[in-house]
Amino acid sequence: MTRTPVLYVERFSVFQRFIHLLIILSFLTLAVTGMALKFATEPWADWIARVGGGFEVLGALHRFCAVITFFYFFLTMILLYTSWKESDKDLFEFIFDPEGLVPNLTDLKEMIGTFKWFFGGKRPYYGHWTYWEKFDFMAVFWGIAVIGSSGLALWFPEQFSRLFPGYWINIATIIHSDEALLAAGFIFTIHFYNTHLRPEKFPLDPVIFVGSVPLEELKHERPREYDQLVASGELERIVTRRAPAAWLRRLATVFGLFVVTTGSVLIVAIILTMFKYIQHN
Numbered sequence: 001m002t003r004t005p006v007l008y009v010e011r012f013s014v015f016q017r018f019i020h021l022l023i024i025l026s027f028l029t030l031a032v033t034g035m036a037l038k039f040a041t042e043p044w045a046d047w048i049a050r051v052g053g054g055f056e057v058l059g060a061l062h063r064f065c066a067v068i069t070f071f072y073f074f075l076t077m078i079l080l081y082t083s084w085k086e087s088d089k090d091l092f093e094f095i096f097d098p099e100g101l102v103p104n105l106t107d108l109k110e111m112i113g114t115f116k117w118f119f120g121g122k123r124p125y126y127g128h129w130t131y132w133e134k135f136d137f138m139a140v141f142w143g144i145a146v147i148g149s150s151g152l153a154l155w156f157p158e159q160f161s162r163l164f165p166g167y168w169i170n171i172a173t174i175i176h177s178d179e180a181l182l183a184a185g186f187i188f189t190i191h192f193y194n195t196h197l198r199p200e201k202f203p204l205d206p207v208i209f210v211g212s213v214p215l216e217e218l219k220h221e222r223p224r225e226y227d228q229l230v231a232s233g234e235l236e237r238i239v240t241r242r243a244p245a246a247w248l249r250r251l252a253t254v255f256g257l258f259v260v261t262t263g264s265v266l267i268v269a270i271i272l273t274m275f276k277y278i279q280h281n
């Protein structure tokens with residue numbers, strides 16, 4: 001009996017995967033070191049500091065990863081610029097491309113459709129980016145703007161207080177600390193659930209590491225994109241029989257599971273600590 005070969009389609013280029021790897025490494029380290037500083041009196045934070053070589057080392061690691069954050073933000077700008085130049089669209093058309101990354105009315109309809117689907121309706125006709133993926137992408141921008149600018153104020157308080165009154169440093173600490181809590185809470189629960197932990201993907205979707213998805217998966221998950229590729233004749237050009245290398249898949253699984261587990265454990269520690277604080281107040 002001859003087996004039908006599995007076909008694949010590239011979803012993420014090497015450059016996109018590299019940027020996302022920088023995001024994972026820097027964000028996870030920023031969250032672990034930052035939360036250990038925020039909850040420094042807790043035993044788990046003390047354990048992180050002991051493993052990491054002390055609170056001073058955590059502070060230095062935090063600043064190093066902040067630099068990586070600004071670096072990947074810059075790379076993302078280059079990626080967007082080159083994608084625009086490679087498209088045959090003007091800037092307005094590129095930004096507001098119905099299949100692009102900026103949310104539009106279709107996303108609102110698909111969001112409502114998704115909630116209906118949860119209660120027995122039909123699965124929405126998703127395209128290349130779903131509404132929750134677009135939200136995640138936009139969150140990088142406001143997250144970096146808010147956390148990054150307040151973090152710079154904490155890093156360079158003297159320079160900052162030459163421009164703004166000194167009490168703004170206290171405000172920057174609150175903004176930084178609470179927006180960071182929100183960001184970590186969102187990424188380690190909602191983003192992890194949507195991407196890896198929902199039943200269709202559990203325990204991990206390796207696509208952001210290996211780059212390509214089986215064609216059948218694309219057809220099922222993103223039917224609008226599949227139909228568009230078929231209608232434009234592009235599918236034949238991009239489809240390949242080359243599966244992601246076995247070593248890459250294995251590495252992706254081990255690394256991915258390590259990151260998902262670390263983020264999940266951190267969020268459980270934070271939630272338990274918050275409950276403890278509520279009980280004590």
Ligand code: HEM
Binds near residue numbers: 030035066069070152
């Ligand atoms: C991206 C640029 C960032 C910069 C420039 C930055 C900078 C800083 C600095 C200078 C501090 C003070 C550290 C110390 O006392 O040694 C700090 C604290 C902290 N950072 Fe960041 N950070 C950034 C991103 C993040 C991210 C992404 C998170 C978490 C998701 C985070 C979470 C925290 C937390 C929780 C604290 C402790 C605040 C407190 O004491 O309440 N930071 N950050």
